[in-house]
Amino acid sequence: MCTLEKQGNLYILTLTGPGEHRLNPKLIDSIQSALRLLRDQPLYPSSALITTAHGKFFCNGYDLAWGQSASSAPITQSRFQLMSLKFRSLISDLISLPMPTIAAVTGHSSTAGFMLALGHDYVLMRKDRGFIYMSELDIGCDSCLVYGDVVLTAAKLTAEMAVERRIVHSAHESAQATVEAAVGLGNELVRRKWDGRVYANNRLVVLGEVLDKIGFDETVEGQNGDSTKSKL
Amino acid sequence: MRQKQGNQMCTLEKRGNIYILTLTGSGEHRLNPTLIDSIRSALRRLHAEPTSPCSALITTAHGKFFSNGFDLAWAQSSQQRLQLMDSKLKLLASDFISLPMPTIAAVTGHASAAGMILALCHDYVLMKKDRGFLYMSEMDIRLVIPEWFMALLKCKTGDPNVRREVIMTAAKLTAEMAVVRGIVHSAHDSAEETVDAAVRLGEELVKRGWDGDVYGKNRMVLLSEVSKKIELDHDTVEEEMKTKSKL
Numbered sequence: 001m002c003t004l005e006k007q008g009n010l011y012i013l014t015l016t017g018p019g020e021h022r023l024n025p026k027l028i029d030s031i032q033s034a035l036r037l038l039r040d041q042p043l044y045p046s047s048a049l050i051t052t053a054h055g056k057f058f059c060n061g062y063d064l065a066w067g068q069s070a071s072s073a074p075i076t077q078s079r080f081q082l083m084s085l086k087f088r089s090l091i092s093d094l095i096s097l098p099m100p101t102i103a104a105v106t107g108h109s110s111t112a113g114f115m116l117a118l119g120h121d122y123v124l125m126r127k128d129r130g131f132i133y134m135s136e137l138d139i140g141c142d143s144c145l146v147y148g149d150v151v152l153t154a155a156k157l158t159a160e161m162a163v164e165r166r167i168v169h170s171a172h173e174s175a176q177a178t179v180e181a182a183v184g185l186g187n188e189l190v191r192r193k194w195d196g197r198v199y200a201n202n203r204l205v206v207l208g209e210v211l212d213k214i215g216f217d218e219t220v221e222g223q224n225g226d227s228t229k230s231k232l
Numbered sequence: 233m234r235q236k237q238g239n240q241m242c243t244l245e246k247r248g249n250i251y252i253l254t255l256t257g258s259g260e261h262r263l264n265p266t267l268i269d270s271i272r273s274a275l276r277r278l279h280a281e282p283t284s285p286c287s288a289l290i291t292t293a294h295g296k297f298f299s300n301g302f303d304l305a306w307a308q309s310s311q312q313r314l315q316l317m318d319s320k321l322k323l324l325a326s327d328f329i330s331l332p333m334p335t336i337a338a339v340t341g342h343a344s345a346a347g348m349i350l351a352l353c354h355d356y357v358l359m360k361k362d363r364g365f366l367y368m369s370e371m372d373i374r375l376v377i378p379e380w381f382m383a384l385l386k387c388k389t390g391d392p393n394v395r396r397e398v399i400m401t402a403a404k405l406t407a408e409m410a411v412v413r414g415i416v417h418s419a420h421d422s423a424e425e426t427v428d429a430a431v432r433l434g435e436e437l438v439k440r441g442w443d444g445d446v447y448g449k450n451r452m453v454l455l456s457e458v459s460k461k462i463e464l465d466h467d468t469v470e471e472e473m474k475t476k477s478k479l
Contacts, residue, residue, distance in 0.1 A: 044374075100400075121400060166393050192402075194371055199400075201376040206399050208379065 001027045004034040010186040011038060011099075015053035023112050024063035028086040035093045043098050046196030048186040051120060052104040052179055058130070059113030062087070087112055088214045094119040095207055098196030100189040104182035105159075105168075106175035108133065118167070121203070122185060126178045127159035127171035241267045244274040250434040251278060251333075252427075255293035263346045264303035268320040275327045283332045286444030288434035291354060292338040292427055299347030301369065315469065321346055322380065322462045328353040329455050332444030334437040338430040339407075339416075340423035344369045349381055352388050355451070356417045356433060359407035360426045366410050371402040380461035387455050389415050 001021075003014050013034050015021040041047060053059065062083050070076040094101060103120035110133035117123045117132075125132075133156050159171035169185075172178040204211065241261075243254050253274050255261040278289060293299065302321075307313040328335060337354035344367040351357050351366065359366070368385075370377045377399060385395050394413045397403050407419035417433075420426040452459065 121396075192372070195374040198371065198374050198376055202371055202399055205377055205379055205382050206396055208382070 001030040002034060004037060007183065008187070009047055009190045010183060011047055011049045013049060013051045015051075015059060018055040020057045020060035021053055021055075021113070022060055022063035022066075023083060023087055023116070024066050025082060025086055027063075028083075028090050032086075032090055032093055035090075035097060038097060038099065041099075041196075043196035045193040046099040046190070046199055048100045048102065048189045049097065049120075050102045050104055050179070050182045050186055051116075052106055052182070055107060056129075057107040057113075058103075058105045058109040059116050060108060061111035061113045087115075091115070091119045092211070092214055095203060095211065096200050098200040100186070100194075100199065102182045102186055104179045105130065105132075106178050122169045122182075123162075123167070124178050124182050124185070125159040125162060125168045125171050126173075126175050128174060130159070132157040132159075132162055132167070241270040242274060244277065247431065248435070249287055249438045250431055251287055251289045252431075253289060253291045255291075255299065258295040260297045260300035261293055261295075261347070262300055262303035262306070263317060263321060263350065264306045265316055265320055267303075268317070268324050272320075272324055272327055275324075275331060278331060278333065279327075281332075281444075283444030283448075285438070285441040286333040286447055288334045288336065288437050289331065290336045290338055290427065290430045290434055291350075292340055292423075292430070295341060296363070297341040297347070298337075298339045298343040298364070299350050300342060301345030301347045304373075317346075318378070319466070319469070321349070322466060325349070325353050325380070325384070326459065326462060329459060330448050330452055332448040334434070334442075334447065336430045336434055338427045339364065339366070340426050342367065345373075345375075349384060352384050352415075356430075357410075357415065358418050358420060358426050358430050358433070359410060359416045360423050361407045361419045361421055365404040365406060366398075366415065367402065367404045368398045369402055371400065378461075378465055380458060380465050383458045383461040384455075387458055389413065 001016060003016055005012050005014075013031065015027070015031075021027065038047075038049060062080070067076055067079040067083065070079050100122070101120040102122045102124060103117040105117050105123060105125040107126070107130045109117050109130065114132050157165070157167070159168060162168035163171050170181060172181050241256060243256055245252050245254070253271065255267070255271075261267065278287075281287065302314070302317045307317065334356070335354040336356045336358060337351040339351050339357060339359040341360070341364045343351045344365070348366050348368055368377070368381075382395070382399070385398060389395055389398075391414060394415070397413075398405070398415075403409075405413065405415070407416055410416035411419050418429060420429050
């Protein structure tokens with residue numbers, strides 16, 4: 001469902017296969033497992049992570065089909081609760097990752113899939129194809145994760161619109177160009193020779209409010225570099 | 233009349249209706265306990281001045297540096313010394329936040345880390361172009377910024393992208409970059425012009441005939457998030473010290 005490879009000093013996490021890379025428990029577990037591997041890498045100097053995807057979609061949100069295919073309404077409800085909980089846990093892991101993170105958005109990205117991209121320090125996006133799409137769905141807590149207090153009222157944003165609104169760092173000519181730019185940026189960031197733990201802790205200070213809303217317990221996680229692991 | 237403060241690390245003078253606090257000497261004006269105490273003692277004198285109508289304060293510095301942050305050389309990695317400078321800086325920030333008059337930082341050289349925080353403690357930041365950066369250097373020197381630094385930055389820059397750039401990329405901002413990002417009020421061609429512009433701004437503000445007490449209190453309301461974080465930080469440090477002493 002995803003692969004993690006090293007390219008020079010950078011890690012590349014790819015959501016594999018031609019599908020929509022919907023966020024069901026299996027995919028989320030897969031991604032978290034990759035992030036766990038990264039946490040075990042040397043923290044200083046830090047590396048950098050690029051997350052990208054194969055095919056037409058970066059990530060099209062929660063696996064609604066899986067949620068709704070349950071045999072009863074209560075089970076459907078608990079499936080959605082599970083996906084939300086796991087997703088928040090994934091975002092916590094991303095936010096506490098001891099290295100800079102870059103989302104190379106090479107296809108459509110909607111609702112929770114867009115939030116996944118926003119969970120990265122930098123979002124680079126392909127401009128010739130693919131939209132950011134925030135549907136009217138009530139996605140609960142996820143709506144609190146909008147960086148920069150930007151409330152997306154447009155139904156669909158192209159990469160260029162997103163750059164204009166400063167939600168996305170930069171837009172590129174093709175999927176390949178997006179990944180190349182992400183690699184370029186990643187190498188720049190690695191050249192700064194930052195301390196990964198310090199990087200993560202500074203990120204936690206900057207995103208303090210987001211963490212409160214995810215239900216991240218900072219006193220348990222430790223702000224002083226004791227632990228950057230997620231509680232969930 | 234010029235007043236020497238402490239070990240001549242800063243002077244306080246009055247120019248017409250305006251006070252000018254100058255960090256003296258050609259060094260980096262590192263915020264060690266001595267300098268911080270000096271500045272605080274100058275601010276205490278200002279607190280004692282008549283508050284209505286209020287005056288205005290300009291803070292500036294000699295040489296290539298406004299302030300290059302904490303005196304890490306003096307601290308020599310001693311946790312206690314670092315803690316002491318941090319506590320004193322918090323007290324200094326609180327003094328600025330409650331000062332019963334408008335404050336203007338005329339940044340005529342580099343301002344980094346705690347030095348940038350010192351500039352941001354002022355209501356207005358005017359800065360010299362071409363030389364001198366605002367630089368939140370912590371990421372580059374393997375330090376985690378305290379939450380109250382973030383709270384102050386939040387109150388002074390509405391744009392979260394700017395905040396992230398400043399902290400997460402340890403960006404070196406020239407005066408013009410800082411103006412575009414809404415951190416600095418205006419950029420000027422030389423140190424002298426920066427101070428002159430600060431004096432003109434100060435005089436404009438004094439002409440408003442505000443009540444200094446009210447001004448100080450309104451500022452405290454505006455920056456209440458910062459004061460809260462300063463308090464919380466202070467409590468956390470106290471708790472840690474207590475725990476350490478039990479071991």
